[in-house]
Amino acid sequence: MSRSERLFDLLQLLRRHRHPVSGRVLADEIGVSLRTLYRDIAALQAQGATIEGEAGAGYVLRPGFLLPPLMFPPEEIEALVLGSRWVAGRADGRLAEAALSALARIGAVLPVELRAEMEASALFVAPGAPIPADSIDPALLRKAIRTERKLTLAYRDAGGVASERVVWPFALAFFDQVRLLIGWCELRGDFRSFRTDRIAKALLMEARYPARRAELIQRWKQAKHAAEAQKLDAC
Amino acid sequence: MSRSERLFDLLQLLRRHRHPVSGRVLADEIGVSLRTLYRDIAALQAQGATIEGEAGAGYVLRPGFLLPPLMFPPEEIEALVLGSRWVAGRADGRLAEAALSALARIGAVLPVELRAEMEASALFVAPGAPIPADSIDPALLRKAIRTERKLTLAYRDAGGVASERVVWPFALAFFDQVRLLIGWCELRGDFRSFRTDRIAKALLMEARYPARRAELIQRWKQAKHAAEAQKLDAC
DNA sequence: AGGCTGCTGCCATTATCCGGCAGTGGCGGA
DNA sequence: TCCGCCACTGCCGGATAATGGCAGCAGCCT
Numbered sequence: 001m002s003r004s005e006r007l008f009d010l011l012q013l014l015r016r017h018r019h020p021v022s023g024r025v026l027a028d029e030i031g032v033s034l035r036t037l038y039r040d041i042a043a044l045q046a047q048g049a050t051i052e053g054e055a056g057a058g059y060v061l062r063p064g065f066l067l068p069p070l071m072f073p074p075e076e077i078e079a080l081v082l083g084s085r086w087v088a089g090r091a092d093g094r095l096a097e098a099a100l101s102a103l104a105r106i107g108a109v110l111p112v113e114l115r116a117e118m119e120a121s122a123l124f125v126a127p128g129a130p131i132p133a134d135s136i137d138p139a140l141l142r143k144a145i146r147t148e149r150k151l152t153l154a155y156r157d158a159g160g161v162a163s164e165r166v167v168w169p170f171a172l173a174f175f176d177q178v179r180l181l182i183g184w185c186e187l188r189g190d191f192r193s194f195r196t197d198r199i200a201k202a203l204l205m206e207a208r209y210p211a212r213r214a215e216l217i218q219r220w221k222q223a224k225h226a227a228e229a230q231k232l233d234a235c
Numbered sequence: 236m237s238r239s240e241r242l243f244d245l246l247q248l249l250r251r252h253r254h255p256v257s258g259r260v261l262a263d264e265i266g267v268s269l270r271t272l273y274r275d276i277a278a279l280q281a282q283g284a285t286i287e288g289e290a291g292a293g294y295v296l297r298p299g300f301l302l303p304p305l306m307f308p309p310e311e312i313e314a315l316v317l318g319s320r321w322v323a324g325r326a327d328g329r330l331a332e333a334a335l336s337a338l339a340r341i342g343a344v345l346p347v348e349l350r351a352e353m354e355a356s357a358l359f360v361a362p363g364a365p366i367p368a369d370s371i372d373p374a375l376l377r378k379a380i381r382t383e384r385k386l387t388l389a390y391r392d393a394g395g396v397a398s399e400r401v402v403w404p405f406a407l408a409f410f411d412q413v414r415l416l417i418g419w420c421e422l423r424g425d426f427r428s429f430r431t432d433r434i435a436k437a438l439l440m441e442a443r444y445p446a447r448r449a450e451l452i453q454r455w456k457q458a459k460h461a462a463e464a465q466k467l468d469a470c
Numbered sequence: 471a472g473g474c475t476g477c478t479g480c481c482a483t484t485a486t487c488c489g490g491c492a493g494t495g496g497c498g499g500a
Numbered sequence: 501t502c503c504g505c506c507a508c509t510g511c512c513g514g515a516t517a518a519t520g521g522c523a524g525c526a527g528c529c530t
Contacts, residue, residue: 002278002486003238003239003486003517003518003519004238004239004242004278004282005278005281005282007239008282012336012339012340015339015340015342015343016335016336016339018354022474022475022476023475023476023477024474024475032519032520033519033520033521034520034521035519035520035521035522036518036519036520038476038477038478039518039519041476041477042477043237043239043240046240047240047243053475053476053477054475054476054527054528055474055475055476055477055526055527055528056473056474056475056476056527056528056529057474057475057476057528057529058475058476059476063342063343063347063350065343067243067246067247067301068301068302068303068304068343068344069301069302069339069340069343069344070282070283070300070301070302070340071283071299071300071301071302072302072337072340073283073333074381075329075330075333075374075377076333076334076336076337076340077337078330078333078377078381079319079322079326079330079331079333079334079337080315080318080319080334080337082318082322082326082330082334082409083315083317083318083319083320083321083322083334084314084315084318085318086318086321086322086409087314087317087318087321091314091317094310095310095313095314095317096314098308098310098311098313098314099311099314099315099317099318101311102307102311102312102314102315105305105306105307105311106305106341109298109299109302109303109305110299111285111297111298111299111300112299114299117381120448120449122380122381122405122406122407122448122452123377123406123407123409124406124407124408124409125408125409126408126409126410126415128410128411139310142310142313142358145357146309146313146352146357170357171357171358171359172357172358172359173359173360173361174317174321174358174359174360174361175361175363176361176363176411180361213355213357214355217357237517237518238486238487238488238517257505257506257507258506258507258508259505259506267488267489268488268489268490269489270488270489270490270491271487271488271489273507273508273509274487274488276507276508277508288506288507288508289496289497289506289507290495290496290497290505290506290507290508291496291497291498291504291505291506291507292497292505292506292507293506293507294507
């Protein structure tokens with residue numbers, strides 16, 4: 001692989017990682033010595049790329065580099081099409097349409113060969129068992145998450161017990177058969193998940209919840225890990 | 236100026252000129268011999284650039300090499316991220332990486348607000364039951380499909396019976412737990428599906444199969460519908 | 471304090487690049 | 501029809517840059 005080719009690859013590799021990556025890892029992935037990698041990084045920086053390197057951490061590419069990425073390789077087109085097909089088949093109507101529409105938008109900027117690739121893509125998602133329909137509009141849940149606003153839920157749990165509560169929704173998890181809305185429950189003062197097909201009513205409130213979504217997600221993950229650790233301790 | 240640096244410059248130079256530019260001019264502007272310029276053009280083309288050169292006219296960079304800025308409504312971003320996450324979690328390594336890489340490419344040409352949207356996306360795919368690992372490289376199967384080439388398969392069916400056959404692969408179907416390679420089987424003279432985790436060996440042959448992929452897919456769908464109709468008749 | 475990591479200098483080997491030259495073929499204008 | 505322009509390719513010898521290894525220094529985090 002020639003050097004110039006490598007530089008493009010390296011750039012794309014850096015784009016993929018949001019968190020710092022050590023030079024050693026990058027060097028191995030590209031198949032080059034560490035010394036050469038340092039030289040390559042320097043070369044990219046000389047071209048105007050804002051790559052930050054911190055000792056003890058690794059490299060991060062700050063967005064805003066003037067040179068846009070190269071066109072998608074065929075494998076990436078396949079991946080995008082497959083993913084969108086999954087969404088189109090397994091998500092609710094609005095999101096399914098959005099997936100196809102996004103694909104069309106991407107198709108519009110592809111050169112003809114790749115567009116043909118996209119249209120003739122041979123990776124299919126098999127239709128799975130039917131997903132229990134939601135009685136509420138899933139788009140509303142996503143909107144609440146996106147705008148970080150509170151939600152009043154009428155819910156009935158696995159035992160059939162109904163309740164009404166205010167939650168701060170911050171994530172939606174897609175399982176094979178079920179979708180879970182995850183949020184901070186004001187009623188319980190803790191994180192809770194709600195099967196979307198058991199939500200009887202959902203009301204989007206005006207009030208934004210007093211936390212950032214990303215932060216809630218992080219705290220939730222920590223809480224989950226702590227819970228698992230506790231289980232392990234119990235064994 | 237090093238070569239790789241020059242290639243970046245050449246790219247920018249071509250981006251600026253919308254009308255054909257002769258090689259002589261480009262060579263002078265970069266400060267390099269004509270012979271070298273031709274080599275540089277070839278190098279860029281080797282990386283996928285669609286640079287068109289016409290005798291008597293000059294060079295033009297056709298769109299489709301660099302990814303132009305893209306714009307999506309938030310819902311479409313969510314759909315793309317969700318789809319890519321599914322691929323990243325449920326497909327084989329190569330394809331999973333391709334999904335993330337494609338996402339990174341898109342992110343690089345997004346306006347900042349949308350980029351933030353993408354990074355903070357709150358739709359997750361729950362990890363499902365572990366998928367039986369393939370003993371062969373799934374990327375090879377996709378390559379065969381993409382290039383419409385024959386494949387020699389060593390296969391053992393549900394009963395454990397081993398066989399070896401030549402197939403014309405044209406599709407890959409993703410089920411929750413299983414992936415099926417679908418193709419025309421020369422041995423049986425009919426369409427057949429193969430669980431990828433039961434393929435012991437796969438050899439990509441030189442020969443292309445004498446049919447178009449799209450056409451095979453169409454014929455296969457018809458055959459499937461016919462089979463289902465027959466079943467219905469039998470009821 | 472110690473481990474991880476970024477970063478730089480030096481050097482011999484090696485691979486690549488470069489320019490020049492000659493030749494082919496497509497194109498359009500004289 | 502001829503001629504000039506231009507893209508493109510193959511070849512070659514000399515120039516140049518890239519590469520990897522080693523050694524060493526400096527931040528950062530635990």
